Amino acid sequence: MLNRLLAVVLVLGLWPLTAYALLPDEVNTIAVFKEAAPSVVYVTNVAITQSPYMDEQAIPQGTGSGFVWDRDGHIVTNFHVVQGGNAFLVTLGDQTRLEARLVGIDPTKDIAVLKVDLSREKLHPIRPARLESLQVGQKTIAIGNPFGLDHTLTTGVISALGREVEGIGGLTIRDMIQTDAAINPGNSGGPLLDSDGRLIGMNTMIFTRSGGSAGIGFAVPVSFIARIVPELIKYGKVVRPGVGISILNPGQKYYLVGERPGVVVNAVAPGGPAAKAGLRGLRRLRGGRVTLGDIILGVDSHEVNDFDDLYNAFDRFKPGDTVSLKIEREGKYLSLSVTLVTLD
Structure with a gap:
C-alpha cells in the first residue's frame, strides 16, 4: 500500500514538469534565435x-x-x-x-x-543557406525591428517560391520567397531564416491593405544576396551584362507591332556584341516611315515578352558569357550567338 502511495506521489510530483516541457519545435526556434x-x-x-x-x-x-x-x-x-x-x-x-x-x-x-x-x-556573420534546398511548407523564422521593437521574432512557413513582385522603379523582382511569418514596417532588411538558422532571404515587403502584416510577406532570395553583395563590396554597384542595343518602349512597340511577345530592337551600337552577331534595329526611311528590324523572343531557355523579361534574363549571366538570342526577323525565326559585355 505504501509503495502504491509513493508511486502516486511521484507521478503527481513529476506531472508539472512534463506538462510545461518545451515542444521540439519550440526548442528549435529558441536555439535559432539565440544563434x-x-x-x-x-x-x-x-x-x-x-x-x-x-x-x-x-x-x-x-x-x-x-x-x-x-x-x-x-x-x-x-x-x-x-x-x-x-x-x-x-x-x-x-x-x-x-x-x-x-x-x-x-x-x-x-x-x-x-x-x-x-x-x-x-561581429557575428550570418550563415547563408542554399536556395535549391528550399521547399514550400518549410519553417521560416524572421528577426527584425518592427516599429522600432528590436530583435522581434516571428515564425511561419514558406508559402510560395518564385513570386514576381514589383520593386523600386516598377522593375519586377523575380524569384521572391513568399512567407506568412509576420512582417511589419521596420522588418525590412532583416533576415528570413530556416530551421537550421541559415539565411534563406531578406525580408523586403508585404502585401497589405491596412499597413500591417496580413500574412503575405516577400523576401529577396539568398541566391540574389550571395551574388550581388560581393559585387557591391568590390565595385559599389552591380556589374551587369548587356549586348549593346536599345529597345522600343511599350507604347512604341504597340504602335508598330500591336500586342505580341518579345522586345523590338530600336538601335544597335556600332562595333558592339549585338552588331558583331548581326542583330538589326529599325531602319528609318524618308517621310518618317520605319522598317522593322529584329524582335527578341528569348535568351537561352528564358522567354522574353517585355523589357522586364529581357533585363532579368541578362541578369542571370555575367559579362563574358555567351548566350543564344532567339529572334524573329521578317517572319522567320533565327538564333544568334552573342557574347555579353559590361554595361556602363
Missing part, C-alpha cells in the same frame, strides 16, 4: 542638413533592420531602408551604436551594403 540574434542589427537612416543658422541638423529618414555579412564589418539591408539618407547608424544586439558608411546599392533588387568599423571578434 542568429547577434547577427541582426537595427539601421537608422539620417539626413544631415544645414540649418539657416549654419549648423548641421540630423533628421531621421527612417529605420529598418539588417544583418552582419562578414567579419570585415559589412552589413546587408534593403536599399529602400537607406534611400534618401547621407548618414547611417547601426545598433548591434548588445546595443553598441556605430556610425556606418554606405558601400554600395542595387535598387533593382532592393539591396544595400553598409560598413561599420568594429573588431572582428565582436
Whole structure:
C-alpha cells in the first residue's frame, strides 16, 4: 500500500514538469534565435542638413533592420531602408551604436551594403543557406525591428517560391520567397531564416491593405544576396551584362507591332556584341516611315515578352558569357550567338 502511495506521489510530483516541457519545435526556434540574434542589427537612416543658422541638423529618414555579412564589418539591408539618407547608424544586439558608411546599392533588387568599423571578434556573420534546398511548407523564422521593437521574432512557413513582385522603379523582382511569418514596417532588411538558422532571404515587403502584416510577406532570395553583395563590396554597384542595343518602349512597340511577345530592337551600337552577331534595329526611311528590324523572343531557355523579361534574363549571366538570342526577323525565326559585355 505504501509503495502504491509513493508511486502516486511521484507521478503527481513529476506531472508539472512534463506538462510545461518545451515542444521540439519550440526548442528549435529558441536555439535559432539565440544563434542568429547577434547577427541582426537595427539601421537608422539620417539626413544631415544645414540649418539657416549654419549648423548641421540630423533628421531621421527612417529605420529598418539588417544583418552582419562578414567579419570585415559589412552589413546587408534593403536599399529602400537607406534611400534618401547621407548618414547611417547601426545598433548591434548588445546595443553598441556605430556610425556606418554606405558601400554600395542595387535598387533593382532592393539591396544595400553598409560598413561599420568594429573588431572582428565582436561581429557575428550570418550563415547563408542554399536556395535549391528550399521547399514550400518549410519553417521560416524572421528577426527584425518592427516599429522600432528590436530583435522581434516571428515564425511561419514558406508559402510560395518564385513570386514576381514589383520593386523600386516598377522593375519586377523575380524569384521572391513568399512567407506568412509576420512582417511589419521596420522588418525590412532583416533576415528570413530556416530551421537550421541559415539565411534563406531578406525580408523586403508585404502585401497589405491596412499597413500591417496580413500574412503575405516577400523576401529577396539568398541566391540574389550571395551574388550581388560581393559585387557591391568590390565595385559599389552591380556589374551587369548587356549586348549593346536599345529597345522600343511599350507604347512604341504597340504602335508598330500591336500586342505580341518579345522586345523590338530600336538601335544597335556600332562595333558592339549585338552588331558583331548581326542583330538589326529599325531602319528609318524618308517621310518618317520605319522598317522593322529584329524582335527578341528569348535568351537561352528564358522567354522574353517585355523589357522586364529581357533585363532579368541578362541578369542571370555575367559579362563574358555567351548566350543564344532567339529572334524573329521578317517572319522567320533565327538564333544568334552573342557574347555579353559590361554595361556602363
